[in-house]
Amino acid sequence: xxxxxxxxxxxxxxxxxxxxxxxxKELDMNIPYLELLKEILDSISPQDYYKxxxxxxxxxxxxxxxxxxxxxxxxxxxxxRLIFLLSFFDSMxxxxxx
Amino acid sequence: xxxxxxxxxNKDFLLQxxxxxxxxxxxxxxKEIDEAVSKNDxxxxxSKMVKFVETALCQSAPIDWNKLPWFEFAEVYxxxxxxxxxxxxxxxxxxxxxxNKKLPWEYDGRSWYFWLSLFAKNYGxxxxxxxxxxxxTAIGLYQELVIDDQLMKEFHYGLSEIAYPYNKGTxxxxxxxxxxxxxxxxxVPTQLPIIRMKxxxxxxxxxxxxxxxxxxxxxxxxxx
Numbered sequence: 075x076x077x078x079x080x081x082x083x084x085x086x087x088x089x090x091x092x093x094x095x096x097x098x099k100e101l102d103m104n105i106p107y108l109e110l111l112k113e114i115l116d117s118i119s120p121q122d123y124y125k126x127x128x129x130x131x132x133x134x135x136x137x138x139x140x141x142x143x144x145x146x147x148x149x150x151x152x153x154x155r156l157i158f159l160l161s162f163f164d165s166m167x168x169x170x171x172x
Numbered sequence: 173x174x175x176x177x178x179x180x181x182n183k184d185f186l187l188q189x190x191x192x193x194x195x196x197x198x199x200x201x202x203k204e205i206d207e208a209v210s211k212n213d214x215x216x217x218x219s220k221m222v223k224f225v226e227t228a229l230c231q232s233a234p235i236d237w238n239k240l241p242w243f244e245f246a247e248v249y250x251x252x253x254x255x256x257x258x259x260x261x262x263x264x265x266x267x268x269x270x271x272n273k274k275l276p277w278e279y280d281g282r283s284w285y286f287w288l289s290l291f292a293k294n295y296g297x298x299x300x301x302x303x304x305x306x307x308x309t310a311i312g313l314y315q316e317l318v319i320d321d322q323l324m325k326e327f328h329y330g331l332s333e334i335a336y337p338y339n340k341g342t343x344x345x346x347x348x349x350x351x352x353x354x355x356x357x358x359x360v361p362t363q364l365p366i367i368r369m370k371x372x373x374x375x376x377x378x379x380x381x382x383x384x385x386x387x388x389x390x391x392x393x394x395x396x
Contacts, residue, residue, distance in 0.1 A: 083237075
């Protein structure tokens with residue numbers, strides 16, 4: 075299984091920017107992680123999905139199966155504290171991206 | 173200058189509460205961060221935030237900030253902001269709004285010259301004395317100076333004719349107090365006191381309690 079990485083500040087902000095259009099406008103901080111993940115996966119475009127995966131790993135993703143990619147994506151978002159990241163991004167760049 | 177222990181990459185570092193002179197440098201960096209945020213330039217935001225943290229951090233060893241997980245860095249940054257914030261809730265800072273409009277006489281580093289001019293003029297202190305002040309002391313003294321100034325202005329205003337405009341209705345001149353800044357106005361109680369009323373003072377018919385609506389209206393006004 076591929077390991078996702080902990081992102082630095084710049085990569086994390088880029089990840090949040092990619093994910094932001096696919097999350098509810100009023101983000102509930104108590105939303106279960108899996109529910110939020112499902113919402114993202116339902117609406118994210120393949121291009122954005124691959125861009126996110128590119129940020130979340132240092133390895134080549136071309137050789138991985140769909141399931142492995144999904145597991146990498148889910149693990150990476152959880153590791154990088156997705157809900158906290160989105161709320162931090164909102165508080166920092168929210169007004170500009172509204 | 174007080175210090176606070178902080179852990180970064182499992183090493184102990186000291187985060188300083190900066191004296192006024194150095195704190196002004198933080199204020200300048202904050203402006204640079206705001207500018208970078210408005211451009212959505214994450215790399216620039218990050219480099220300015222690093223500069224902000226490093227200004228207040230006693231570094232015994234270099235830190236590779238790029239290798240730090242984003243949430244750890246965010247924590248260090250917010251701790252730096254917290255340590256270098258006023259510890260007293262000064263009324264003068266209440267409802268302080270900044271519209272981010274640059275004044276014509278604004279320039280980089282003005283924050284320090286503002287404090288220097290304020291205290292040198294009013295107390296005759298030297299530059300190094302002002303530089304070493306704690307932020308709480310500086311803001312507290314600033315508030316006292318603003319209050320003194322306002323009360324003095326009110327006294328002079330009360331001696332002039334402008335304070336007594338002619339009321340055509342009553343055909344008398346009535347005292348009109350000089351307006352005060354919002355933070356000097358009486359504090360409106362959030363909970364209205366319950367007063368017992370005599371039965372014969374109560375209105376006749378259906379009584380509609382408008383207290384809740386009034387509280388909502390005030391809350392809305394406060395939010396805007």
